[in-house]
Amino acid sequence: MEKENELFGVKEIARRANVSTATVDRVLHNRTGVSEKTKAKINAIIKEMDYQPNILASRLASRKIISLAALIPDVSEETDFWSAPLNGIRRAEAEMKQYGVQVQVFLFDLNSKDSFADQIRRVLDAGFHGILISPSFIEETRKFAAECVRRKIPYVFIDSDIPDLHSLSYIGPHLRKSGYVGAKLLTYRLEQERKVLIINISKEIDNYNYLEIEDGFRAYFNDNNQPNEIVRIDIRETDYQSVARHLTYVFHLNKDIGAAFVTNSRVHTVASFLKNSRRTHVSLIGYDFVRENVDYLEANVIDFLICHRPDDQGYRGMMALYQTLVVNAPVTRQNYMPIDIVTKENYEFYQN
Amino acid sequence: MEKENELFGVKEIARRANVSTATVDRVLHNRTGVSEKTKAKINAIIKEMDYQPNILASRLASRKIISLAALIPDVSEETDFWSAPLNGIRRAEAEMKQYGVQVQVFLFDLNSKDSFADQIRRVLDAGFHGILISPSFIEETRKFAAECVRRKIPYVFIDSDIPDLHSLSYIGPHLRKSGYVGAKLLTYRLEQERKVLIINISKEIDNYNYLEIEDGFRAYFNDNNQPNEIVRIDIRETDYQSVARHLTYVFHLNKDIGAAFVTNSRVHTVASFLKNSRRTHVSLIGYDFVRENVDYLEANVIDFLICHRPDDQGYRGMMALYQTLVVNAPVTRQNYMPIDIVTKENYEFYQN
DNA sequence: ATGGATTACGGGCACGTGCCCGTAAAGGTA
DNA sequence: TACCTTTACGGGCACGTGCCCGTAATCCAT
Structure with missing residues (x-):
């Protein structure tokens, strides 16, 4: 049960390109300080051997925490519907924590457009790396999306979609x-x-x-x-x-x-x-x-x-952000949830 | 966005106990070579500060690959039902791969008790660290379980259960x-x-x-x-x-x-x-x-x-093994899947 | 007391990546 | 030529844990 020959690290790239690992690193994170010539050479090698960075080592070495925000309605006396997505968000948080990802949840009042706008401002001011949002009010969401695009912050919609604002992903019902x-x-x-x-x-x-x-x-x-x-x-x-x-x-x-x-x-x-x-x-x-x-x-x-599995919506929404920001893997733009049918006879096994 | 003061590592434990990190490590993995006295002291400190090992560093440092086996029926001309759990297993595999976990799938013929027994033997001989199995034949499964218990290999049942064989977890329908x-x-x-x-x-x-x-x-x-x-x-x-x-x-x-x-x-x-x-x-x-x-x-x-979400069954089954072997977290013994109702109108969104 | 075996522990390298710092080379100005 | 700035790169430490290896301390038998 030994490790297969997976010696495909930065070191190997550096060796093949006759440069130091630091230079390879600069190319990988496309930072400045590399001549076009060596950059091209290194990129060729990376592509050729289909280099996959070791996320473990990467997350360990980088002191930076990746921080995600979730902006969803508060539970009210009227309905505790949003406790389910919150659950899913917490579940994702627990899973991502060990990989250096922090999650902060912001709640707004579904009956108050102002509270929605306020929380958007707070989220944007805090400078998160990725944002999950329930786009409850269209105009405010529009402004929010524009600002995120400007700052290149990925954002995910859950529960309802506004298709023409190109979010990273929509996760919710059809x-x-x-x-x-x-x-x-x-x-x-x-x-x-x-x-x-x-x-x-x-x-x-x-x-x-x-x-x-x-x-x-x-x-x-x-x-x-x-x-x-x-x-x-x-x-x-x-x-x-x-x-x-x-x-x-x-x-x-x-x-x-x-x-x-x-x-x-x-x-x-x-x-x-x-x-x-x-x-x-x-x-x-x-x-x-x-x-x-x-x-x-x-x-x-x-x-x-x-x-529509609200719990899962929260979980998957956060995971979509994790996938792009940490794993750097692509996510699907539209992720329609199953339309579940719950009856007296099967509700006890339903998993939100 | 700086890392919170999470300096709670082996080093900190070692400092407080006036020992080296190596000794702490021995206690953590309860290996031999530590006197009862210091062992007790270190354990007290670990418990007191609720030490959580850094999985990233752990997986990175250990050269050992954790290898899991999945033993499920092959798809036949009669039914391709088992392609769904297989999908889930592959999905789990992709997710765990970056954390140093390997997955190997073994297939048997649902119409042949012998092929089931044969594959069980192959799996046991290969010395996996954890096994997912569809317990299709009762007597053979009984022997299998006994052998796993003897070797202290955790095993998970999916799709159908044999309750009195205490598997790590059952994941499937009620x-x-x-x-x-x-x-x-x-x-x-x-x-x-x-x-x-x-x-x-x-x-x-x-x-x-x-x-x-x-x-x-x-x-x-x-x-x-x-x-x-x-x-x-x-x-x-x-x-x-x-x-x-x-x-x-x-x-x-x-x-x-x-x-x-x-x-x-x-x-x-x-x-x-x-x-x-x-x-x-x-x-x-x-x-x-x-x-x-x-x-x-x-x-x-x-x-x-x-x-009963066969895809999810495969995924969760593998994840249960991952949880015990890598994260060292507890898993629930019985995990009944939702009883989903699929109709002409909602099947296109059904996610196995 | 001496030698050998056993026990208890520390030093330190390795895992693969991130990134700070130092420096040689190249280019620019007087 | 002398000096300064910019560019291009390498050395090397750090992240937290696993584990090999070396060694002082203790124990036991002669």
Whole structure:
């Protein structure tokens, strides 16, 4: 069990090029102080023997810590959704720590554009080497991206994407397809004469994500010639009373609703309403593996939850930065997460 | 961005204990040559300052390669299921390579107990430091495990478990629950008067996995007072003609079968039969994300596939060995994989 | 007491890379 | 030519740990 002849180090390159290892090092990190001639020669040798630097030695020798920032929403009373990505980020942190990488997390208030902008400024001021960000507000993110490009700081988007800002990578759901899956599950045992209700509960006016999901949802009905009528409702308050009021009204107007689809994690509020008003025969589908939702899965009020592995998103996002900054390996631009289907029967094994 | 004061190395321990780093090293690797007195003193200091060895430096300094073996079934014409775990193993290999870990894969024929035994012998003879194994044959695995325990080689089971052989870790499905999920999906839109068919297609007499799944499947019917009659059939040949013959007979005897559940990845054979005999109204559920199955998902013949992330199983299995042998961190004994539900609508994002 | 074996420990090089510092060579100016 | 600046490169230490080798100290038998 001895080491195979992997003597392909800087020393070997230096020997072949008749220079010192210091010169090879200068070329490898393209620093100044090397004549064009020797630079070319060394580069040729590097390419020829497909030199792979030893990351162990490199990280050990360099005293510099690589520091990464993660900028995500804080958990609120409304939802602890973002605790999952945070978990993944911590997991990545633990793994990278031993290789000299530090991680710092910045949290902002999803209901405050200002707090988002503030934290962006703090992150940029601190001079991190790479940044993971949830691009919750489009304009601020646009400015942020421009600044990162200027400073050549790689940044990764998670959970939602802004495609035209060329981030290093996007890691998150394909929302349109995810709405499509929701429609499939919703109609799987739905009678033809029943109506379908789409519910969007959200304070924010910023409806980009929601529109994608609804679009996919409706596409399924088109593609499969589903005859059911679709009713939709927007609710701009998130408290139970307001939601209940709106829903009471809708169900009053439409006596024959057979299934409801909630476009985000607030499905538990709807579940609560259905349970209280004894309408649990209505099929209910929504998003995200948060505790309130799982409770209603368990109680047979919610039929399915659609999830996008938020934990993994955090983990992979950080790892994408690690790959570029430490390993210097390429990462894929778009990394769509699986569209997981969670039920009462399989949730106990679900790994976020 | 400077390194925090992490001067907690062997040198610091040595300084505090008034010994040399070599002596500290002997204690750390509990080698001989240290008096009980100094050993105790050093151990106290190590514990007190919660010393964490620098893996980078450790792997760099030690010339020894850590070598891991993976022993899994070969892909056959019957099924390419095992190409997924192999993928995960390769992925882990690439990641560990830079840290001085080598991986060697051994394949055996699922239809030949002898080839399994042969490969076990080869693996044991080569003296690996850790072994990943799919314990396909019980008796041979028992001997293997005994030998590993004797030689103190950690071993990990994937895909199926033999609980009483205390492997370092089991990574794979909870088969019983997985059958339970299958039953849920199968009955979700099934009419009460319809019968349900359980199909087991397998040459091997070794039915351990199958029994677990069927047990879970039936448990769902009990727990939920499902009135449907359950018909079961064992088919000991795997070729299409034999399967079709058996199924023709069963469908002849039972005119009102509304759904079929196949306990393994050969569901595509049944799908083929249903399609050819124009019985695609029968709901069909089976196992594993292999291409033939996905084709029938796409064609609306198979309704759902249940999967257990075989790729991840391979990856995590290798990583469990890495964790114990390199990082010296504890791993969980049982690691049940999520029970994933794959449909025509979400399969394109499924990540094995 | 003497010699030999055993035990307990320290010195110091090596792993492969990063990078500081020193210096010879080349170029520029008076 | 003398002096200074810039360019191009080499020497060599450091990172934290593994481990070989050498040796003083201790023990035991004669």
